[in-house]
Amino acid sequence: MSAPAQAAVAPPPSALDVLAAAGLSVPAGTPVWDRSSSHRVSHVTLPDGATYVVKTTSERTRDSGRTLAAELYLYRLTTWVPGLDEVVPRVVHLDERAQVLALVAAPAEHLFTSRCLEPGFPSPPVAASLGRALALLHTATRQVPLLGRAAVGVVHLPRTRPEEWFAGETSAALRAAGTAVVADAALGSALARAADAMSPACLVHADLKWDNVAVAPGPRTTLFDWELSGRGDPAWDVGSALADTLALHVRLTGSTPSPVVDASQGALLQAYADGAPWALGPATTRTPDETGTPTDADLASRVTLCLVARTVQLAIECAGAAGDAGYPVVGHLLDAARWVCAHEADVKDSVASALAPR
Numbered sequence: 001m002s003a004p005a006q007a008a009v010a011p012p013p014s015a016l017d018v019l020a021a022a023g024l025s026v027p028a029g030t031p032v033w034d035r036s037s038s039h040r041v042s043h044v045t046l047p048d049g050a051t052y053v054v055k056t057t058s059e060r061t062r063d064s065g066r067t068l069a070a071e072l073y074l075y076r077l078t079t080w081v082p083g084l085d086e087v088v089p090r091v092v093h094l095d096e097r098a099q100v101l102a103l104v105a106a107p108a109e110h111l112f113t114s115r116c117l118e119p120g121f122p123s124p125p126v127a128a129s130l131g132r133a134l135a136l137l138h139t140a141t142r143q144v145p146l147l148g149r150a151a152v153g154v155v156h157l158p159r160t161r162p163e164e165w166f167a168g169e170t171s172a173a174l175r176a177a178g179t180a181v182v183a184d185a186a187l188g189s190a191l192a193r194a195a196d197a198m199s200p201a202c203l204v205h206a207d208l209k210w211d212n213v214a215v216a217p218g219p220r221t222t223l224f225d226w227e228l229s230g231r232g233d234p235a236w237d238v239g240s241a242l243a244d245t246l247a248l249h250v251r252l253t254g255s256t257p258s259p260v261v262d263a264s265q266g267a268l269l270q271a272y273a274d275g276a277p278w279a280l281g282p283a284t285t286r287t288p289d290e291t292g293t294p295t296d297a298d299l300a301s302r303v304t305l306c307l308v309a310r311t312v313q314l315a316i317e318c319a320g321a322a323g324d325a326g327y328p329v330v331g332h333l334l335d336a337a338r339w340v341c342a343h344e345a346d347v348k349d350s351v352a353s354a355l356a357p358r
Helices: 015-021 059-063 068-076 124-140 153-159 162-168 172-183 185-197 232-252 264-274 298-324 328-342 344-355
Strands: 031-034 040-045 052-058 091-093 100-104 202-204 212-216 221-222 230-232 283-285 295-297
Touching: 015 040, 015 052, 015 091, 015 100, 040 221, 059 091, 068 100, 091 202, 091 283, 100 221, 124 212, 124 230, 124 232, 124 264, 124 283, 153 172, 153 185, 172 185, 172 298, 172 328, 185 298, 185 328, 230 232, 232 264, 232 328, 264 344, 298 328, 298 344, 328 344
Parallel strands: 202 230
Antiparallel strands: 031 040, 040 052, 052 100, 091 100, 212 221, 283 295
């Protein structure tokens, strides 16, 4: 007898079918706007003006082994972890078996694409709102069981074989950026020290950037795109917030701002410290293979190293997006990371000052 045929993978349901399954009234012919990048993402506006985002896996992501498991689990947590629903969009449909998620969409004017060119963005009040959201997220999930670790692979780059970089991506630009980082003594050292200092303690977003933040009047921030989330060091999210604000300045001007911890960054750090005082003390950490002598690294030290690491990651992401055509901002971002390395003690002191209890 011939071998049984492999079962076909069922195609994901349409966005309109998902919303109908959520109990919404969805007229036939309602337009669906494709906003996909890696996963399949659709925007749907119903006749009453309500807008929704429907997210499912795509054939490409399924083939690469990527899933929405971490993101779906995060939204499941909002049903039983007090306060967590305050920092995420409202979910209207969740199907972990079919890997389907439907959310209430933020208005366009709340998103980074509408706000990024506002003079002085992010203002201290907006940055402080993000700091409060991170403090709530990290505090609410300290004792919560989590599915896996947060994706912070860039910190392990110097200790990873080149053929294992970037999950099999073969872009020459990506490889060139990774090689440049590992060959740079200051950057390589900062990444290795960040890996050794990591102290997983709670749920972290792990891909925190202003593109993944909605800012409502108040201001009040919510975070989306949780597919890389998991148990991790809260310093990674805080350092990522600083890095993306730094990167915004670098992209607009081509230069590194001085000081890095300006009024906006300081407001974010102060708000975080007020909401998560437990995170401020030293953390006992071990090397990635759980051997060697534990090291003590306070939050300010870890945030500073994560600021460097996340800036490096943003540069590598830009290299991947640009492809072989190149993108000048890659070099500008790596220069900014080197600047922070060269002034690490001063940046760390500025971070520590902003985090100090008031």
